[in-house]
Amino acid sequence: MKLKIVFFIFILYAAQANATEPTHRIFVSNEKGNSISVIDGKTLGVIKEIPVGKRPRDIGFSPDGSELYVALGDEDAIAVVNPVSLEVLRKFKAGSDPEAFAVHPKSGYLFISNEDAGLATIFDPVTGNKIIEIQVGLEPEGVAASPDGRYVAVTSESSNLLHIIELPDYKISMNILVGSRPRDAAFNSDSSLIYVTSEVSGDVGVIDLKTGKVIKSGKLEDKKAKPKDIVLSKDEKTLYVAGGRANKIFVLDAETLEVKKTIPVGKRTWGLAIDPAENRLFTTDGVDSQVSVIDTNRNEVIKTIKVGSFPWGVAIHD
Secondary structure, three states: OHHHHHHHHHHHHHHHHHHOOOOOOEEEEEOOOOEEEEEOOOOOOEEEEEEOOOOEEEEEEOOOOOOEEEEEOOOOEEEEEOOOOOOEEEEEEOOOOEEEEEEOOOOOOEEEEEOOOOEEEEEEOOOOEEEEEEEOOOOEEEEEEOOOOOEEEEEEOOOOEEEEEEOOOOEEEEEEEOOOOEEEEEEOOOOOEEEEEEOOOOEEEEEEOOOOEEEEEEEOOOOOOOOOOEEEOOOOOEEEEEOEOOOEEEEEEOOOOOEEEEEEOOOOEEEEEEOOOOOEEEEEEOOOOEEEEEEOOOOEEEEEEEOOOOEEEEEEOO
16 A cells, blocks of 8 residues: 555656656747747747737746746736646736746746836736835836846836846845846846847947946947847857847857857847757747747758747747
């Protein structure tokens, strides 16, 4: 009898573990299609379109990978999707016009930019309860959480500010003036630096979080460039920047912020995600309703994948 109980517990544990094992699928939010496109990571083909709600934009996973979160701007809600079964599990209200969010690496809380309200709102996605809301600048957009869990950064487009929220107090410790219309941000691995893209000024800035000062800024040197998403490589030597209307990915030296290469992609490239091995970079090309797949060793597009209407965000279940 005891052996049966032990065996049952083992099977139950194994089933739970398998439920959160990486599927290597790529999930794409389609802003005008009101759906999520699911791409098989091996074949690079679309295996399912999930109707998810009105105006899905930012997209990301819980720390354990068991749930996928999707910001629904026209429903004032977050949708929660099972990345294995591909079922919409639930939705919870998330304040006015949620656009972007970051998942805190330790608590799993969602830090959401509520663009219309000028707020950063923190929710527990398990219960759907609001933890706190924080007044930030006009039109908050990008949100990033530091790897050590100490900071969350929020960009305010119309205020040209980067707000640094310090935890566990949930207080803004720094308001840093950056380029014109900042859109996205990314921390380095030890949470000492943060990189920020600015859409109108067409540049990337790097900020020292000890001083709160912009220590370097680099122009993309393309009049059409409207930089949005930004990804820092694991060795912290390379930045990948989505160029928006320039229809290019800009590859930058992370130290000098000089452009090393540009990679042509589809129209209005917006979202970025890189696989754990950093061999492939995925971009959402909104106007073309496609995802471009870039071989990062050759820095060239190896495939384009048709998805839903106006893809916005992309996340990899790895």
